[in-house]
Amino acid sequence: xxxxxxxAMHSLDEVFDFIGEFMKAxxxxxxxxxxxxxxxxxxxTNMVKYNPGNANDxxxxxxxxKDDLKVTLVDTEVEPFDVANTAExxxxxxxxxxxxxxxGIHLIKKMVDRLEYEHNNRQSRITLIKHLE
Amino acid sequence: xxDISIAESGEILLAGRFDASKVETAKSVFQTVSTSRVVDFxxxxxxxxxxxxxxxxxxxxxxxxxxxxxxxxxxKHIRDVFRYAGFDLIFEIE
Numbered sequence: 001x002x003x004x005x006x007x008a009m010h011s012l013d014e015v016f017d018f019i020g021e022f023m024k025a026x027x028x029x030x031x032x033x034x035x036x037x038x039x040x041x042x043x044x045t046n047m048v049k050y051n052p053g054n055a056n057d058x059x060x061x062x063x064x065x066k067d068d069l070k071v072t073l074v075d076t077e078v079e080p081f082d083v084a085n086t087a088e089x090x091x092x093x094x095x096x097x098x099x100x101x102x103x104g105i106h107l108i109k110k111m112v113d114r115l116e117y118e119h120n121n122r123q124s125r126i127t128l129i130k131h132l133e
Numbered sequence: 134x135x136d137i138s139i140a141e142s143g144e145i146l147l148a149g150r151f152d153a154s155k156v157e158t159a160k161s162v163f164q165t166v167s168t169s170r171v172v173d174f175x176x177x178x179x180x181x182x183x184x185x186x187x188x189x190x191x192x193x194x195x196x197x198x199x200x201x202x203x204x205x206x207x208x209k210h211i212r213d214v215f216r217y218a219g220f221d222l223i224f225e226i227e
Contacts, residue, residue, distance in 0.1 A: 012154045034179065034210040041181045045153040091219025095196055100186035103218050107182055110217040 004057040026064045035111040042104035071128040080119040137162045148176035153183035163191040175206035
């Protein structure tokens with residue numbers, strides 16, 4: 001199942017509806033569904049925030065295999081930013097030391113089983129794999 | 134759907150889905166709070182890093198005057214998100 005979305009924060013409701021419809025049709029459990037919602041939101045909002053001048057839509061594809069879910073986000077006319085190789089976040093810091101932001105990719109890495117990144121011809125392709133129980 | 138309100142008891146009530154498009158709505162309520170409060174997550178289904186940032190900012194601001202947010206009634210998935218983010222170390226969670 002594939003769909004393209006306008007590069008805007010207000011597209012999020014439509015993105016969640018798309019994911020929700022897929023999860024319902026394939027009777028995916030709530031835990032896996034939550035993880036995919038969160039991972040897609042974090043990646044999609046980064047694409048909106050860091051390329052505001054880009055008029056191209058963002059494509060999201062979800063498929064269910066026997067034992068896992070595979071989600072791919074494709075963004076075009078963008079500089080490379082390897083989300084799979086970002087610095088570790090220290091989540092043990094005190095309240096005073098913690099800063100808002102920077103947690104999105106960290107949460108994705110905790111909540112999905114694989115996060116892969118490719119960049120070719122100014123196109124970035126991010127793939128998420130979530131094993132199903 | 135996302136909703137945030139303050140009950141007569143002073144508790145902050147969250148409901149629905151707290152995603153990146155709801156940050157300004159949530160901030161407008163948290164900014165009015167200057168004393169310790171309980172935040173009730175009973176009707177909240179979902180939160181992402183955007184929502185965590187709003188709560189962190191509020192906790193940091195309140196902490197400067199020795200006040201704090203205390204969180205309660207989280208569902209299992211939201212509790213996991215807080216744990217992965219290390220927010221269980223900076224918030225008291227009932």
